[in-house]
Amino acid sequence: MTEPLDLARLQRRLAEFAAVRNWQPYHTPKNLAAALSVEAAELVEIFQWLTPEESSRVMDDPERAHRVTDEVADVLAYLLQFCEVLDIDPLTALAAKIDRNEHRFPRPESEDRG
Numbered sequence: 001m002t003e004p005l006d007l008a009r010l011q012r013r014l015a016e017f018a019a020v021r022n023w024q025p026y027h028t029p030k031n032l033a034a035a036l037s038v039e040a041a042e043l044v045e046i047f048q049w050l051t052p053e054e055s056s057r058v059m060d061d062p063e064r065a066h067r068v069t070d071e072v073a074d075v076l077a078y079l080l081q082f083c084e085v086l087d088i089d090p091l092t093a094l095a096a097k098i099d100r101n102e103h104r105f106p107r108p109e110s111e112d113r114g
Contacts, residue, residue: 039075
């Protein structure tokens with residue numbers, strides 16, 4: 001039986017993968033941020049000329065779905081490696097950002113107040 005996936009375990013796997021290949025000298029915050037940007041751009045490229053309707057159905061095409069899934073994995077891998085190098089807990093960072101956005105953009109008041 002396989003172990004359930006979690007972010008910390010995936011980060012460890014990525015760190016071990018890089019360590020075995022002696023890639024740590026290249027995994028600087030600057031290089032990882034650049035790599036993340038490139039992978040995000042490759043994800044954008046898939047959608048570049050699609051209409052909004054076509055983009056909503058992108059996962060219906062097995063070839064495109066595979067490309068999207070691979071690019072999402074690449075983006076997440078570089079983001080997790082970036083967080084590892086800078087000792088950022090991505091889930092804590094996201095939770096804090098959502099909290100700030102909830103204060104910054106409060107829930108609209110209901111217009112139908114009888």
